[in-house]
Amino acid sequence: xxxxxxxxxxxxxxxxxxxxxxxxxxxxxxxxxxxxxxxxxxxxxxxxxxxxxxxxxxxxxxxxxxxxxxxxxxxxxxxxxxxxxxxxxxxxxxxxxxxxxxxxxxxxxxxxxxxxxxxxxxxxxxxxxxxxxxxxxxxxxxxxxxx
Amino acid sequence: xxxxxxxxxxxxxxxxxxxxxxxxxxxxxxxxxxxxxxxxxxxxxxxxxxxxxxxxxxxxxxxxxxxxxxxxxxxxxxxxxxxxxxxxxxxxxxxxxxxxxxxxxxxxxxxxxxxxxxxxxxxxxxxxxxxxxxxxxxxxxxxxxxxxxxxxxxxxxxxxxxxxxxxxxxxxxxxxxxxxxxxxxxxxxxxxxxxxxxxxxxxxxxxxxxxxxxxxxxxxxxxxxxxxxxxxxxxxxxxxxxxxxxxxxxxxxxxxxxxxxxxxxxxxxxxxxxxxxxxxxxxxxxxxxxxxxxxxxxxxxxxxxxxxxxxxxxxxxxxxxxxxxxxxxxxxxx
Ligand code: SF4
Numbered sequence: 001x002x003x004x005x006x007x008x009x010x011x012x013x014x015x016x017x018x019x020x021x022x023x024x025x026x027x028x029x030x031x032x033x034x035x036x037x038x039x040x041x042x043x044x045x046x047x048x049x050x051x052x053x054x055x056x057x058x059x060x061x062x063x064x065x066x067x068x069x070x071x072x073x074x075x076x077x078x079x080x081x082x083x084x085x086x087x088x089x090x091x092x093x094x095x096x097x098x099x100x101x102x103x104x105x106x107x108x109x110x111x112x113x114x115x116x117x118x119x120x121x122x123x124x125x126x127x128x129x130x131x132x133x134x135x136x137x138x139x140x141x142x143x144x145x146x147x
Numbered sequence: 148x149x150x151x152x153x154x155x156x157x158x159x160x161x162x163x164x165x166x167x168x169x170x171x172x173x174x175x176x177x178x179x180x181x182x183x184x185x186x187x188x189x190x191x192x193x194x195x196x197x198x199x200x201x202x203x204x205x206x207x208x209x210x211x212x213x214x215x216x217x218x219x220x221x222x223x224x225x226x227x228x229x230x231x232x233x234x235x236x237x238x239x240x241x242x243x244x245x246x247x248x249x250x251x252x253x254x255x256x257x258x259x260x261x262x263x264x265x266x267x268x269x270x271x272x273x274x275x276x277x278x279x280x281x282x283x284x285x286x287x288x289x290x291x292x293x294x295x296x297x298x299x300x301x302x303x304x305x306x307x308x309x310x311x312x313x314x315x316x317x318x319x320x321x322x323x324x325x326x327x328x329x330x331x332x333x334x335x336x337x338x339x340x341x342x343x344x345x346x347x348x349x350x351x352x353x354x355x356x357x358x359x360x361x362x363x364x365x366x367x368x369x370x371x372x373x374x375x376x377x378x379x380x381x382x383x384x385x386x387x388x389x390x391x392x393x394x395x396x397x398x399x400x401x402x403x404x405x406x407x408x409x410x411x412x413x414x415x416x417x418x419x420x421x422x423x424x425x426x427x428x429x430x431x432x433x434x435x436x437x438x439x440x441x442x443x444x445x446x447x448x449x450x451x452x453x454x455x456x457x458x459x460x461x462x463x464x465x466x467x468x469x470x471x472x473x474x475x476x477x478x479x480x481x
Binding site for chain 2: 012042078
């Protein structure tokens with residue numbers, strides 16, 4: 001597959017901004033494992049940035065409680081285009097353990113995250129294993145390349 | 148200095164490009180070595196065969212990909228910033244750094260380095276970079292940017308002193324302010340690394356502060372003040388800042404080699420032979436700096452200031468005293 005320089009650069013050096021929106025913190029630990037010696041994402045040039053203005057990939061974990069929901073949107077808008085968003089973990093996708101009964105929705109949940117920001121890739125699991133997070137990032141790269 | 152010929156103009160245009168690619172290699176080395184020291188892999192030098200279709204063959208140019216990617220992104224301007232200053236300060240730094248790169252000899256090749264005051268010119272132009280960063284951080288009107296700028300200003304005062312004193316102690320020993328002359332003096336005798344190691348250590352430590360590597364990355368402390376002066380920059384403007392940093396590594400390392408290691412020249416060998424030695428010495432110096440970067444935690448700003456006054460400045464001043472003593476006792480050397 002031949003790529004132009006622009007697409008190549010975009011696919012080769014994505015920087016991730018990790019937004020923690022509630023959740024039990026386990027997804028965050030799995031994400032940290034992706035950057036630790038065993039799975040080391042920096043092999044592929046992927047870096048974790050703690051600044052939304054520098055990032056290309058917006059990775060959300062957690063069910064986005066009502067308090068965080070407007071802030072999540074604001075932080076998402078601070079990423080310069082082109083950008084993609086990944087919802088990581090069951091509770092970012094559906095509410096997960098925080099929203100166990102659909103007839104009686106949790107009063108505190110402002111999410112799922114898909115309601116708040118346009119999500120490109122969903123990574124299911126509670127928590128997802130680092131392998132699946134890596135696959136999610138790779139799928140997001142496919143989309144980012146053509147933005 | 149003779150009138151500029153076509154060759155000298157061409158070489159001074161060509162040198163910044165060479166410096167930029169050297170900076171990319173050094174930037175890759177910093178990332179790779181610090182990853183290896185943390186028992187990670189770091190950016191692949193050779194991507195495994197099965198992944199080459201999607202991930203490319205090598206990641207040697209990883210910093211270049213970062214820069215190209217950032218160049219192709221939109222840049223957001225914070226609504227509260229002073230827009231003109233915010234937008235122009237990365238370009239000011241870029242101009243300073245490109246001109247400085249034309250003056251810094253790469254493996255003894257630079258026509259502008261033979262200008263009598265080239266050492267002073269380089270030091271002044273390098274001073275322009277932190278100034279531009281301070282302006283940009285202050286203009287961004289973000290609290291992180293302002294705190295970062297303030298720290299940058301304080302740190303700059305601390306590292307500039309040993310840097311300049313160490314450079315001038317070498318100029319004293321060589322009896323010249325021209326980088327080319329300093330290289331020539333060393334080429335026939337011993338490199339200044341052996342004749343004045345005090346100044347060499349002070350200079351190296353000052354460079355680490357200038358490049359914001361680990362014990363002195365106070366202005367950009369990533370978990371304290373998001374990214375310091377560059378917090379509000381994104382997209383194209385951030386790309387310019389990354390280019391400036393790439394140049395800065397190459398220039399600082401090149402200057403160290405020129406001042407202390409005879410610009411890669413080995414006595415008794417041809418001038419052309421200095422190119423591989425220059426590369427090797429550059430990689431070695433970056434290796435040392437990366438080890439310090441990886442193995443150290445970060446200073447607080449007051450600790451950094453006090454440490455800079457206590458150790459490198461004293462070292463640099465003793466280097467200067469040593470230089471004068473050397474001239475007094477061995478007047479035949481120069
Ligand atoms: S998906 Fe599961 S593991 Fe992840 S944050 Fe939510 S509850 Fe925790």
